[in-house]
Amino acid sequence: FLLGAIQGPLRIVTKIGNQVWYPVTKMLICALEKGIVRLRNRGKISDEHKDHDILKNIVRNICNVEVSIDHCKQALSEGKKMSHICDHLDRSTRKIIYRENYLFGSQTNLQMSASAAKCREEYSKRQKRKWVSEGQDPFQDFAFTLQPKMLEAWPRMKCSSCGKTAKVFCPRCLVPLNPPAPGLPEAEKQTTNAEELEKKLEFRLPEVKLPFNVDILLHPQENRKKATALHLCVLAPKQCRVLKFPEDLPNYDPKTTVLLFPDEKSSLLSDQKIDVSNLKTLLVVESTWQKANGVARHPKLQHIPTVRIEEKEGTFWRHQELGKGFLSTLEATYYFLIDHFKQDKQSGYDRRYDDLMVIYTHMHRRITRLKFSGDGKKAKKDNPPASEESRTSMPKHWIVDSS
Template identity: 30%
Template sequence: MAFELAATPFRRLKLASFAPLISAERAVCPKCKSSRKYFCYTCFIPVGISESSLPTVELPLQVDIIKHSLERVGKSTSSHARILSPHSVNIHIYPDIPSYSDTNKVLLLFPGPETPSLDSLLPGKTTEHKQCSTGVSSAKRQRLQRPLCERLIVVDSTWSQAKRITADDRLHDIPRVQLKQAETFFWRKQSKPSHYLATIEAIYYFFKQLHELQEERSYDGQYDNLLYFFAFQYLLIKNKKETK
């Protein structure tokens, strides 16, 4: 079975080798004793694969994923983020929502007609772009000096369920942000427009766009491995369709 990225939307990403996944066998999760392949989506650990063989992604912010209790765990991509970025990502099952004492340090990633885009929230965005001696614009220098937030909240649910979660009083005062339009490559058919992203895609694009707006060095695939499992599943389904 071929696992070539060349003819896929992921061809420009810097992804770790899929070799550990290709050779993986179904096994029993050491925690919940359920039969799993690749990882356990309830315990959020690799199964049948050594943890050291998987890539790890370090994120500059903590991420809280609020997952609806009716969301199908086996098809949710939030587990990808928890497994690949275990030190930065936590998953909470709604109605469990963490307590945020300072809402100025938190952002809720959720689109809406009046929700500001990521770039419009960054300090110094409207500053005149005068080049500094280092080659970094004065606007970008201001953005580098002031962090956007300390925590990011992402909702993992169907769109109808997400509206209920985001209407929760505990999230009412938390500022919202949305991404510049990005296209989903989710393999299941959906009735929503192509810019409605899977959870792991939304997290990936947030950090990629944040890096491009804030960092002096250009983006060089630092967060690409967030899509490691996602791209592999895309290839599995693509190969299955082609061999029918």
């Protein structure tokens, strides 16, 4: 009667005739312990049936394993503790623990589960994408007007347009949410340069001037909070806009417009097939890679020449299986601006567009720090912020007394 609720996460290992056997994993023990408690609370199990007897019968029927009563009692107790441990771990680490085999009567079950550091190390080996550590910051040479670390202290502000609260900028209205400047002391307010001092105290997002307009083709199913191209509208608001695809798509002049998309017809600016002096509009696609082809193949864009950038190693944290050379929309636009500057000015890049990456750098450093510290979104939501001591050692609620 519990098989229907737990057979989803189980893996089939043996099939003899019509009989299917499942492995005894920690996922199975935790699921059975929770399922028995849930059914007993709902009155589906009478008081005359003992929990350990139910567990013994289920393990015999679906796993083909005979277990003693004492070991069943121990398994129920350890299943409850393992569930408590996994509730405080991130999803990836929890998966590794659940896949481990459960050995009835063994004293290593909880010790292996409580070793969160071991699980994280194993998970990092399985990751296909290499994440840089804070000591290998890819943005350490950028010349920012406002340092990204300053954004850490910015509070959540209410947007004056939509009334929603957000941090740094409003993803709906695409306006910066600058914090109020601290007031000057009364003695300094009477001075002649009081206005200049107040401006110096203000922390505002920089505004970047671009050599051409940028139209962002936003896929209707794309999450605006995850769209990095929207940073362009916040940091270069006079020359960037978001177009809802496909209803807002106008007719572009192919002589003054290019589409940034790496297809088989695209060319590099260094190939000199495109006159950069006539470029007035750059089109960029904001969507997942699976849906980007559908946007780029729209009939209104077939006559627009496509351009690409030289292969770069991306730093975007969003998972994708296509490799390191597939960048986020903001990264691709930033590198295209650098190529355009070098081609137009015939000189080296002077860091004038680095401020376009300030919000991205802030988010990248924050997510990288959470990844290396092991604080997942669920763990951070359910628990208070960890102290510096707990970041370097195992939290106390992960240490379980196996006795």
